[in-house]
Amino acid sequence: xxxxxxDMVGVLDVGSFSxxxxxxxxxxxxLEPMLTHQTRLRLDRDLDAEGKLRPRGIAAISAAVxxxxxxxxxxxxxEVYSFATSSIRDAVNAEEVVAExxxxxxxxxxxxxxxxxAELTYVAARRWYGACSGPLLVLDIGGGTVExxxxxxxQASFARSLPLGARSMTRDWLPHEIATPKRIAALREHxxxxxxxxxxxxxxxxxxxxxxxxxxxxxxxxAGARPGRGQELALDDLRKWIPRLAVLPPARRAxxxxxxxxxxxxxxxxxxxxxxxxTVSAGRISVCPWSTREGLLLxxxxxxRPERLGKLQAA
Numbered sequence: 001x002x003x004x005x006x007d008m009v010g011v012l013d014v015g016s017f018s019x020x021x022x023x024x025x026x027x028x029x030x031l032e033p034m035l036t037h038q039t040r041l042r043l044d045r046d047l048d049a050e051g052k053l054r055p056r057g058i059a060a061i062s063a064a065v066x067x068x069x070x071x072x073x074x075x076x077x078x079e080v081y082s083f084a085t086s087s088i089r090d091a092v093n094a095e096e097v098v099a100e101x102x103x104x105x106x107x108x109x110x111x112x113x114x115x116x117x118a119e120l121t122y123v124a125a126r127r128w129y130g131a132c133s134g135p136l137l138v139l140d141i142g143g144g145t146v147e148x149x150x151x152x153x154x155q156a157s158f159a160r161s162l163p164l165g166a167r168s169m170t171r172d173w174l175p176h177e178i179a180t181p182k183r184i185a186a187l188r189e190h191x192x193x194x195x196x197x198x199x200x201x202x203x204x205x206x207x208x209x210x211x212x213x214x215x216x217x218x219x220x221x222x223a224g225a226r227p228g229r230g231q232e233l234a235l236d237d238l239r240k241w242i243p244r245l246a247v248l249p250p251a252r253r254a255x256x257x258x259x260x261x262x263x264x265x266x267x268x269x270x271x272x273x274x275x276x277x278x279t280v281s282a283g284r285i286s287v288c289p290w291s292t293r294e295g296l297l298l299x300x301x302x303x304x305r306p307e308r309l310g311k312l313q314a315a
Contacts, residue, residue, distance in 0.1 A: 008034065009300040010080035012068050013293045014109060016043045016087035016143050016167065017262050019064035022293060023077050024301060030294045037071045039064035042262065043087045044143070044167060051092040058097050061088070062104040069107055081296060084109040085117075086144030086165060112292065114161020118147035120295030122156035125210045125288045127298050137207040139277045140291060141215040141270055143167035146277070148195075150202060160198045164191050166215055166263075166270035174269050177249040184246060184272060191276040199280060209281035212291040214263070215270040220287045221258025235275065235283035242271050 010023040023035035041064060046057025053061075065082065072080050088097055089111045102108040112120070118140065125138045131154075138156075140147040144165040149156040173187040211217075216233060223237035245253060245268040254264040263270070278285060 008077060009297060010035075010072060010077045011293055011296050011300070012065070012072075012080050012082040012107075013085070014061060014065065014083070014088065015041070015085040017041055019061070019068060020293070021068040021071060021080065022297060023072070023075070023080075024297055026301065028301070030290060030297055035071070035075055035077070037068055039067050044262075044265075047087075047091065051090070053088065053091045053093060053097050058100050061097065062101050065101055065107050065109070066105045069105055080107075081300070082107050082109050083112055083296075085112075085292075086114070086142055087167070090144045090168075114145045114147060115159050117142075117145075117292045118149040118159040118161055119156050120292045120299070121147055121212045122149035122151060122159065122295070123154070123298060124290035124292070124295035125212055126151070126154060127294075128288050128290050129208075129210065129286075133208060135207045137204055137209045137281055138288075139209060139211050139216070139281070139285065140213045141166055141211075141273050141277070142213060143266070146195075146273060148198060150204070150207060158202055162194050162198055164194060164273050166266040166273060169269035169273060170266040177265075179246040179268055181243075181246075184242065184268075187269065187272050188276060191273055192279065195276055195280055204281060207281075209278075209285040210288050211274075211277075211285040212288045215266075216274055216285065217287050217289070218258040218260065218263065218267070219271055219274050222256055225287070231287040233274070233278065233285050233287060235278040238271060238275055238278060242268070242275065245271055 008023055008025050012021045018041055019039045021037040022033050025034045041060055043057050046054045048054055088094055098109050121140045122138045125136055135152045138149045142165045146162045146164040149159040151157040174183055220231045220233040222241055223233055225231040250264040253259050253267050254261040259267050
């Protein structure tokens with residue numbers, strides 16, 4: 001017998017490095033999913049010089065979505081919210097990609113705006129830390145964008161998305177394997193101006209800074225944090241690593257603690273952006289394992305339709 005729609009919720013998150021399906025039972029938690037399925041991707045390799053996804057990348061996305069759909073069907077998951085992150089959303093041929101994937105799989109990928117991603121990431125961080133944690137400033141470094149959100153309640157009262165993602169900054173500012181101090185300083189100055197302008201009308205005094213991304217998680221490990229809960233990343237610790245990352249090619253960076261082979265080429269840009277975020281947030285952040293995907297799942301567990309999740313209390 002097929003389960004009722006209300007018995008479970010599912011999300012398929014298609015990003016640059018993986019397509020991940022997560023299904024939770026009604027009343028469950030992202031800490032204990034009833035079903036997960038992941039297909040590895042390397043869409044960063046399939047973007048051409050004009051920012052278009054090549055046919056090989058589109059085929060890989062279709063295969064990953066098809067595999068996830070078959071797993072969901074086999075396990076009687078009645079509905080899955082499928083969305084793609086900035087690696088697809090920002091591609092020059094994004095609509096073509098969505099249309100081709102839909103044609104091949106029957107699944108139409110949806111896009112969340114950067115601001116909506118920021119709102120949902122805030123929802124996830126708020127649930128992770130709880131109401132007693134006080135005001136939160138939530139920071140998320142993605143491949144194409146950086147999301148910022150802040151608030152004191154269940155929903156964010158402030159959300160911004162900035163074009164400062166680790167992949168984009170690597171392409172635009174640090175295209176060579178070895179980066180010069182001049183290029184690093186230029187990127188730092190650019191990012192700091194963007195972040196300060198975005199936060200100009202927000203008072204961050206007494207806000208707890210929380211980082212929600214694999215980039216920040218890996219940098220915390222690099223700077224000495226142990227795996228598991230309670231990780232933190234401090235500005236002074238991170239600054240020691242930036243000049244070291246700058247003189248290492250990606251293959252050598254991947255040998256460092258916490259840096260994966262897939263993300264090694266953008267680790268330096270991610271570290272510079274993280275340094276900027278730490279500079280404007282009192283020099284220390286707590287690392288949260290939940291992000292946009294978990295924000296979606298948590299809202300869906302509460303019975304809220306995905307298109308209504310995470311909306312700001314005030315426009």
